[in-house]
Amino acid sequence: MTDSNNQMPDNRMTGAEIVLKALKENGVEHLFGYPGGAVLPIYDEIFQQDEIQHILVRHEQGAGHAAEGYARSTGKVGVMLVTSGPGATNAVTPLQDALMDSVPLVCLTGQVPTTLIGSDAFQECDTVGITRPCTKHNWLVKDVNELAGIIHEAFRIAQTGRPGPVVVDIPKDIQFATGTYTPKPEIAANISYQPKTQGDLKAIQAAIDLMATARRPILYTGGGVINSGPEASRLLRELVELTGFPITSTLMGLGAYPASGANWLGMLGMHGSYEANMAMHDCDVMVCIGARFDDRITGRLNAFSPNSRKVHVDIDPSSINKNVHVDIPILGDVGSVLEDMVRLWRALPKKQVKAQTEEWWQEITRWRARKSFSYKNSNDVIMPQYALQRLHELTKDRNTYITTEVGQHQMWAAQFIDFEEPNRWMTSGGLGTMGYGFPAAIGVQVAHPDALVIDVAGDASIQMCIQEMSTAIQYNLPVKIFILNNQYMGMVRQWQQLLHGNRLSNSYTEAMPDFVKLAEAYGAVGMYCDDPKELDGKIEEMIAVKKPVIFDCRVANLANCFPMIPSGKAHNEMLLPDEASDEAVANAIDAKGRQLV
Amino acid sequence: MNAHQQPTGSAYFIAPETAKAESHTLSILVNNEPGVLARVIGLFSGRGYNIESLTVSETEHEAHLSRITIVTRGTPTVLEQIKAQLERIVPVHRVVDLTVRARELGQERPIEREVALVKVVGRGEHRAEALRLADAFHAKVVDATVEHFILEITGKSSKIDQFVAVMKPLGLVEVCRTGIAAMNRGQQGM
Numbered sequence: 001m002t003d004s005n006n007q008m009p010d011n012r013m014t015g016a017e018i019v020l021k022a023l024k025e026n027g028v029e030h031l032f033g034y035p036g037g038a039v040l041p042i043y044d045e046i047f048q049q050d051e052i053q054h055i056l057v058r059h060e061q062g063a064g065h066a067a068e069g070y071a072r073s074t075g076k077v078g079v080m081l082v083t084s085g086p087g088a089t090n091a092v093t094p095l096q097d098a099l100m101d102s103v104p105l106v107c108l109t110g111q112v113p114t115t116l117i118g119s120d121a122f123q124e125c126d127t128v129g130i131t132r133p134c135t136k137h138n139w140l141v142k143d144v145n146e147l148a149g150i151i152h153e154a155f156r157i158a159q160t161g162r163p164g165p166v167v168v169d170i171p172k173d174i175q176f177a178t179g180t181y182t183p184k185p186e187i188a189a190n191i192s193y194q195p196k197t198q199g200d201l202k203a204i205q206a207a208i209d210l211m212a213t214a215r216r217p218i219l220y221t222g223g224g225v226i227n228s229g230p231e232a233s234r235l236l237r238e239l240v241e242l243t244g245f246p247i248t249s250t251l252m253g254l255g256a257y258p259a260s261g262a263n264w265l266g267m268l269g270m271h272g273s274y275e276a277n278m279a280m281h282d283c284d285v286m287v288c289i290g291a292r293f294d295d296r297i298t299g300r301l302n303a304f305s306p307n308s309r310k311v312h313v314d315i316d317p318s319s320i321n322k323n324v325h326v327d328i329p330i331l332g333d334v335g336s337v338l339e340d341m342v343r344l345w346r347a348l349p350k351k352q353v354k355a356q357t358e359e360w361w362q363e364i365t366r367w368r369a370r371k372s373f374s375y376k377n378s379n380d381v382i383m384p385q386y387a388l389q390r391l392h393e394l395t396k397d398r399n400t401y402i403t404t405e406v407g408q409h410q411m412w413a414a415q416f417i418d419f420e421e422p423n424r425w426m427t428s429g430g431l432g433t434m435g436y437g438f439p440a441a442i443g444v445q446v447a448h449p450d451a452l453v454i455d456v457a458g459d460a461s462i463q464m465c466i467q468e469m470s471t472a473i474q475y476n477l478p479v480k481i482f483i484l485n486n487q488y489m490g491m492v493r494q495w496q497q498l499l500h501g502n503r504l505s506n507s508y509t510e511a512m513p514d515f516v517k518l519a520e521a522y523g524a525v526g527m528y529c530d531d532p533k534e535l536d537g538k539i540e541e542m543i544a545v546k547k548p549v550i551f552d553c554r555v556a557n558l559a560n561c562f563p564m565i566p567s568g569k570a571h572n573e574m575l576l577p578d579e580a581s582d583e584a585v586a587n588a589i590d591a592k593g594r595q596l597v
Numbered sequence: 598m599n600a601h602q603q604p605t606g607s608a609y610f611i612a613p614e615t616a617k618a619e620s621h622t623l624s625i626l627v628n629n630e631p632g633v634l635a636r637v638i639g640l641f642s643g644r645g646y647n648i649e650s651l652t653v654s655e656t657e658h659e660a661h662l663s664r665i666t667i668v669t670r671g672t673p674t675v676l677e678q679i680k681a682q683l684e685r686i687v688p689v690h691r692v693v694d695l696t697v698r699a700r701e702l703g704q705e706r707p708i709e710r711e712v713a714l715v716k717v718v719g720r721g722e723h724r725a726e727a728l729r730l731a732d733a734f735h736a737k738v739v740d741a742t743v744e745h746f747i748l749e750i751t752g753k754s755s756k757i758d759q760f761v762a763v764m765k766p767l768g769l770v771e772v773c774r775t776g777i778a779a780m781n782r783g784q785q786g787m
Contacts (some may be wrong), residue, residue, distance in 0.1 A: 137687040318681035
């Protein structure tokens with residue numbers, strides 16, 4: 001498969017070489033993957049170079065989530081490499097996860113040779129067909145001369161506009177074939193994809209004018225602020241400082257505004273704070289920045305913030321007016337629009353006076369006084385909330401990154417761990433993928449080798465991708481898994497209590513592994529704690545270990561996650577912890593709400 | 598129909614849609630590349646939108662552009678969402694709601710035409726009647742033996758519906774319709 005000349009021109013090379021060269025040109029330093037028959041030529045090239053480090057995972061799903069964690073903690077594109085057939089199908093969950101949470105991800109898949117496509121060959125599947133609905137775009141490469149251009153375009157599409165996952169499916173004969181390498185073009189050739197980043201100034205001015213008249217304003221921000229880059233977070237802080245508006249955020253947006261900030265109301269939504277949800281319900285002007293009015297946020301749509309005028313800043317036109325009608329849509333990149341907003345607010349002829357929002361702040365103070373995240377602590381058992389409070393206290397002054405799995409522990413982590421900076425919090429929001437947190441933590445640790453990376457996990461979720469412990473050991477990634485072990489799928493159990501007469505169908509984890517021995521079996525460190533008095537010492541011990549740790553933290557089995565907006569209810573119908581008697585919990589959701597999720 | 602019964606797949610309680618569903622014709626200019634049609638129709642099935650009619654063909658060979666015409670049904674909000682979702686597809690260049698455009702131009706509807714081939718088998722009086730009616734509808738005979746005709750008819754969908762209905766008792770064997778091709782009146786392009 002080489003040219004007859006001994007000396008190949010610089011830009012002539014095999015498809016596999018093109019892949020590596022294109023990855024390097026796009027700034028890739030780490031690659032998460034798993035080899036197989038249809039990607040062997042690319043693996044052979046990986047072997048013969050050392051600019052790009054390949055991290056060998058133990059399951060392709062782990063490669064995807066690790067690449068997601070890498071991307072979310074750095075702002076760079078995450079890259080994964082898998083083989084054809086099962087390699088590609090195992091990548092589907094992280095692809096959909098990245099699509100829903102807008103994570104830039106490039107997934108390279110091997111494919112059977114072009115001559116065998118359609119013949120039901122060994123390890124063949126219709127990768128572009130399967131991944132079409134779970135990617136932003138995908139390609140099947142049929143000509144080696146197009147390979148470099150497609151990879152460059154893949155990186156452009158993954159990270160521009162609303163970021164998302166892309167798949168490049170490369171048949172094995174294309175990897176072997178010799179073709180021409182084309183460098184990354186200065187200006188993209190594809191004219192049908194040109195995302196708009198500058199917001200319409202007239203719309204921004206209208207938004208600023210509306211904000212200046214607000215008596216009960218609120219800023220509702222989301223993952224878009226973080227995706228836009230650190231400058232967007234800085235500008236958001238400046239806007240809050242200038243306007244004095246209260247601010248809440250979705251699960252995905254935590255850290256864009258510091259939790260220690262005076263105007264912070266905490267997270268909103270189903271398990272968000274009372275003050276954030278009440279303020280959303282009663283506001284007169286809502287400014288949504290980089291969030292998408294998800295159903296976990298809005299509660300009952302026809303009772304959602306009934307008396308407000310709404311501004312929505314989003315880079316994705318399909319997010320605007322999708323679930324909630326907005327009065328002033330602004331299409332553009334959050335960072336760019338925030339810059340205009342800050343400038344136009346400064347230029348307002350008549351400054352808004354503090355007195356205008358004073359009553360509103362007094363009301364917010366009353367809501368805050370309800371202390372909606374409060375819980376009854378115990379001297380005998382570790383309350384899950386207490387465990388996370390202690391974990392936060394003992395790690396907050398370090399260079400810490402937190403990932404989570406999905407369930408009660410995820411919501412408690414969002415409630416009790418405060419984030420001061422963006423890109424420090426990695427969680428599966430849209431898709432709600434159990435098994436996300438541990439491989440994501442591995443990706444974060446690869447990007448930040450000296451940081452303290454903790455996966456807050458549940459005893460059920462952690463078992464979904466536990467095999468990646470082997471990866472953590474192989475690459476000396478001292479990730480800490482902090483399991484809030486209540487022996488239940490806690491969130492499932494909580495919903496069964498709320499909705500199904502407390503019939504706990506299949507939500508109890510029987511045959512639980514011994515997590516300490518499990519850690520030791522992999523060569524990691526296992527720890528156990530069931531005594532609140534020993535917790536601090538054990539957490540400090542965990543932090544000091546320079547190896548991966550599984551921390552089996554035994555917590556109260558039947559604790560529920562409150563506050564909560566039950567299904568079919570509005571923001572001002574929250575169930576608060578001090579009101580959540582057994583009877584209230586049993587009757588919280590009526591027959592109609594029971595049919596919902 | 599799914600689209601307006603459960604908008605956007607929200608898992609929460611959603612008020613029943615009160616706005617009225619209407620039929621709109623969309624013109625979509627796309628790169629003529631493998632899989633582009635699958636992306637468009639996958640969007641419709643995946644998000645529960647309707648397709649009442651679909652036509653697609655390459656229209657600009659040099660530029661590798663194809664034009665897809667879709668007739669869909671939904672409330673104004675859903676139709677706006679369909680357009681935004683279509684525009685998000687990477688190889689989609691432009692999406693024009695021809696029905697909305699026609700209204701902006703002060704017209705009732707865009708020009709919408711369909712071609713149908715209709716096979717009719719029969720002898721004697723039925724055969725003569727079929728031919729008379731074909732003439733009245735300006736349908737052309739494109740193939741014939743002593744026992745059958747294939748008739749080609751062009752027009753609005755309602756005209757074709759009617760033609761098919763009158764041919765039924767006269768020995769109608771099969772019908773093939775192209776779906777709607779559409780364009781706005783006036784000198785401006787899409």
